[in-house]
Amino acid sequence: MKASAIESIFLTRKPRPKEDAALRVLVLGGDQTGMDLASRLAVEGFEVLLVGGTAVGQTSEGVDLFPDAVLEEIQGFVGGFEVILRTRRDRLTERVGFIVAAQPARIVPKYEQHSLTKSRKVISLSDLEAGLRTGNALEQPLDEWFHAAFLYGLKTESQPAVFARVLDAIEKLQGQGAIQPYVFTRHLKVAAAGLERRYRECRERGTLFFKFDDAGPFFDSSPNGPVMTFTDPLLHLEMDLEPDVLVVDEELLPPTMLEPLFKSMPSSRFAAPFLKPESTRFPGVETPKAGILAVGASRGVFDPEIIRGDIEAVIVALKRPMPEPMQESLPGPPEVDPGKCTMCLTCVRLCPHGAISFSKHAEADGATCTRCGICAEECPMEAIKLEPASQQPEMSVRIRNCLVHTGAAGKIVAFLCSRSAAHAMESIGRQIGENLVPIPVPCAGTVGLTHILSAFESGADGVIVAGCFKGNCASIYGTLLAEDRVGQVRGFLGEVGIDPGRVMFVSTASNTPGVLVHAVRNLELTITRVNNVEQCEKSQKRGSGAIP
């Protein structure tokens, strides 16, 4: 592969040495949220590069504006990203400590769903809002309107944020003259602060709400404009309505232009088109890659009230000391043996956090790496090692020590993900444990054939690999890799004369100790059965050997 091709696929070339970029922040904006975030950051002493549509004259000190720039490329890591911005005139390379995706949602009117086309009387919610703001953007004067029909979440599900906008528009229209609003919907989304109250008030002021479970109204057109026919879901009467205006609601989608960010984070394919996976492991604005933050639409949040909180959360994330001290139980950063590394890029492609760069050999960024250990296990050259946690021997030595210490007979070695299964283990207490040798690992994704075999070599009777439930892994796919590997190891064990039943994988969470208990009990039963069978086989062999 040509060097240029490699560069275009993996944007993680080793960056130049860090300058003082840690206090510079690239904000990808486009609306008020981006501007609010930029000025908040400036107040907090950060130097901000704001990309995306900004009204002239609204600059605040400490904010550099790049209204028409496009983010083309990202390299490097938290505290020292190198970003390439393309503007109409040139291509700029800037160094920033953090990148925040705070673009507004992509808004798509749902004309097609209803086979409607935009016309004088058929407009989108955004069109109406613009008209109400400026007073002259609409082709039809507002005072000619009486019947105003709103479509909201009729054929596809919608968002509370859109319903809030519908209510805003109705209230404004009612403030401007005589009007009869109708809302055609399926599930009203009122799960946001104050929305149910506003909905009731809107109804009390005369708006009629029709909730459909089926296809809803049928749309036709007459020379005067659109015609709607429908069965009133409550009265079961056939109705028709010729609205003076038909307002089509809109879909809120994540912003585009996240591509360079996706490329810097191999796990992003589990999150796309959003920047952050839909996982409770990432409850705030943080993404799997340190220094890249997602605000609002890019993380699937559209409620303006919650987005205001996101801005505060960005400040919190940026003010944290960096790198944060790691938990003592976690190993040190991975070390690459330059002699063994062949630059196959397996680690670069697989690191869920995008922590690995390469120049002459692969190298992990200490502040980005979460110590999951997936790279170490996946490296085909065995060139990567995670330094054991302070004052702890290497894992195979630990296993042997544990087994020697307690006596190996009947023992089960349990590799426990320190984010889920190890917590669950703590609350199991006296239920199991006598025969269990718990080995906490940073992520189940770091457990492989060598570890499992070293448990058997040390005399264990069985091995459990306990990872997180699918979708709840802090390294996105560490638990999937672990499950796959256990499957492969089972195949392999059969060939070397160990019953595959002696190894199992189990998904757990920190609050499901019971799942772990069941798994251990099941494995114990299997082991007893296998032991019996093996003993029978042995004695049969001895027996059959004696007869002839």
Place this chain on the structure above:
Amino acid sequence: MKKDALILGGGIAGLWCAWELARLGLESTIVETAAFPGGRAARLCCKATDECRRCGACLLEDVLHKVVWSDRITMLLHSDLLQVQGESGDFHATVSQRPARIVSDRCNDCGACEATCPVPGALVRSPWDRGLAIDEQKCRWFQDASCRACQETCAQDAVNLDRTPEILELNASTIVLASGFKPSDPHDTPRFGYGRVPGVVTGLELESLLRQENWEPGPSRKIAFIQCVGSRDAKIGRNYCSRVCCGYALRLARLLRNRFPDLSTSMFYMDIQSFERDFDKRLKEIEQEVKLVRSIPSEIRKGADGSPELVYQGLDDNREFESFDLVVLSVGISPNQSSVELGNIVGASSNVDGFVGGDGEAAVTSRCGVFVAGTVQGPKSIEETVSHAIRTAGEVASCVSKISREENE
């Protein structure tokens, strides 16, 4: 010593706020009234089927492990705020700490006290199955000094009923109210038969049983979930959506179906609230597993065979009668009376729905230097609670740095 924040409540909001503050280098004290940290989330169950369903309940264990190891966080259990004096930057709080009646260093978790205690629920087990505490509201010793069975039984000498509460004086720059919510009381809607009709339980009761692995379907083959119990009901003063019930009911329904495939589950609702991305696709999946009925029952009564019977408006306005083996009331999130009282003590007023703090999702309150985090401020899912607690930590940090700037000037 003056702390940066005094956090009232050791549930997920208070814990997460304390941890975020600790990451920023700020010190806090958490005051928790119960014997164990964790709050409501500690009684919720994991709703993973073959994959995580993103209920967020395990986030509690995550943050608890972080908090326990942080030397910037002090946790006071069994403790209640009595009064607060001073102002932003210089609050003086008086806290009463009830002593631990069961000394954890001595207790070897033998269970002898549980076996002798005559009052069910007077001995409380921690949500993590290790450690015991005495509920002073239930224990006879604290009512009429009539029973010391646990202390007399304990071979480890771990139980001590005679220790007296301590009064602590704490100083802090800011105060964070994170005292949570109260589950809506199903008795407020008597027509749903809670407490009267056998087989009618709340969603929280079911979760708690599932968490303890104490629930088997037994004869329950047909299960109904009733939405909006104590939510979206202006008649009882709940003019808001609790935001979590559609999510938890459907997750529970899917969890039960996954564990016991021959169960049938139905959900009676007004409007289904989206709780995941790409909700159109999710809803189609859900429809395969859960029968969705757009109708809130007018009555739940004891049927002829003793099981609960739902009376509801079916399609075409017909009154329908349907028997179920188990009816789960999806109770919502209500303001917590003790939170409102705490709000009074610290001088933070309530909003129109009765929650403490302002409207929207604000973290600030009517009083300078006093903040809110989590469901004390209004209904939130666990994930939203965490987001909110991070926001609050940010506001607290800004406030603290402003105070220290002013002090230096």
